[in-house]
Amino acid sequence: MDLTNDKIIQMYKTMKRIREFETNASTLFAEGRIPGFVHLYIGEEAVATGICAGLNDDDYITSTHRGHGHIVAKGGDTKYMMAELYGKETGYCKGKGGSMHIADATKGILGANGIVGAGHNIAVGAGLSAKYRKSGQVCACFFGDGSTNQGTFHESLNLASVWKLPVVFVCENNLYGISMHQSRHQAIQDVADRAVSYNIPGVVVDGNDIFAVYEAAVEAIARARNGQGPTLIECKTYRQKGHFEGDPANYKPSEEVLEWMSKDPIPRAVAYILDNGILNKEELERIDQEIIKEIEDAIKFAEESPLPSLESIVEDIYTDIVEEVR
Numbered sequence: 015m016d017l018t019n020d021k022i023i024q025m026y027k028t029m030k031r032i033r034e035f036e037t038n039a040s041t042l043f044a045e046g047r048i049p050g051f052v053h054l055y056i057g058e059e060a061v062a063t064g065i066c067a068g069l070n071d072d073d074y075i076t077s078t079h080r081g082h083g084h085i086v087a088k089g090g091d092t093k094y095m096m097a098e099l100y101g102k103e104t105g106y107c108k109g110k111g112g113s114m115h116i117a118d119a120t121k122g123i124l125g126a127n128g129i130v131g132a133g134h135n136i137a138v139g140a141g142l143s144a145k146y147r148k149s150g151q152v153c154a155c156f157f158g159d160g161s162t163n164q165g166t167f168h169e170s171l172n173l174a175s176v177w178k179l180p181v182v183f184v185c186e187n188n189l190y191g192i193s194m195h196q197s198r199h200q201a202i203q204d205v206a207d208r209a210v211s212y213n214i215p216g217v218v219v220d221g222n223d224i225f226a227v228y229e230a231a232v233e234a235i236a237r238a239r240n241g242q243g244p245t246l247i248e249c250k251t252y253r254q255k256g257h258f259e260g261d262p263a264n265y266k267p268s269e270e271v272l273e274w275m276s277k278d279p280i281p282r283a284v285a286y287i288l289d290n291g292i293l294n295k296e297e298l299e300r301i302d303q304e305i306i307k308e309i310e311d312a313i314k315f316a317e318e319s320p321l322p323s324l325e326s327i328v329e330d331i332y333t334d335i336v337e338e339v340r
């Protein structure tokens with residue numbers, strides 16, 4: 015596996031940044047400082063991090079309602095993200111999108127999305143565009159196990175396969191769609207089995223192992239870039255929190271939660287880094303402190319930013335200019 019120590023440290027920082035951002039978002043939501051809905055990615059950080067670590071800056075991603083991790087991993091700025099969660103004018107969508115609609119076209123982030131299954135078709139569009147323009151770009155499409163029962167999942171894999179589009183489909187199988195266990199919503203255990211219908215590779219990886227995810231990503235991205243078409247990567251992972259903040263998640267058996275907590279991707283990465291002498295404890299502590307400070311600054315930025323003006327409610331609805339997005 016082509017992984018330098020610098021790259022491993024970058025990946026650790028990304029996972030830690032996602033965790034810190036969301037741990038704070040959880041508290042701020044409970045305190046009533048963040049309006050709307052917040053769906054947390056805690057426990058699933060290795061998926062977005064491992065996949066995005068294989069992408070180039072000008073590659074695309076599509077995201078979900080649980081999008082903070084994808085956006086941070088693709089280079090989203092935590093200041094503008096936090097301001098958006100607060101509904102402030104300085105946020106990514108000028109405070110009008112909230113947690114579920116963060117986008118940054120300059121970084122290839124085609125948007126978080128509250129509609130389950132909507133990212134799949136957007137990814138196919140991005141892949142078609144990249145192929146048509148011969149740009150060499152790839153689109154990674156993140157989605158949950160629940161969304162794989164939507165028609166859009168099947169339509170998108172089918173078209174991407176027939177047209178050999180540069181798309182990597184990444185299923186985050188966290189075992190639940192809201193409160194419904196996977197075994198109650200589909201008769202298969204491995205979503206990757208569905209790749210057979212579209213004659214594309216279907217790969218199952220331990221989604222809490224950053225290195226396994228990265229390795230699968232590199233292979234699928236190379237395949238996509240070389241014109242060989244899409245891959246379906248299924249990352250087995252677990253959402254440690256409820257479906258949304260405020261959900262007590264009492265439908266999850268406590269043994270199951272404990273088992274998955276012991277497979278938390280961040281302590282696993284820490285153990286690897288320390289055992290292999292990539293960093294010592296003090297160096298890791300310094301990195302953690304830098305990230306804690308970055309998120310404190312993001313919260314301060316969000317707190318001190320103004321709310322959008324009432325007049326701005328009718329802005330950014332229609333456009334007669336189609337701006338070129340790379």
Ligand SMILES: Cc1ncc(C[n+]2csc(CCOP(=O)(O)OP(=O)(O)O)c2C)c(N)n1
Nearest residue numbers: 080128129130158159160161188190191192
């Ligand atoms: C088209 C559509 N149907 C239903 C919903 C309500 N809904 C929001 S999240 C969710 C479950 C999604 O499960 P999954 O795809 O596994 O993602 P996870 O929340 O586990 O990350 C549902 C049904 C929705 N937002 N959009």
Ligand SMILES: [Mg+2]
Nearest residue numbers: 158159190191
């Ligand atoms: Mg799920």
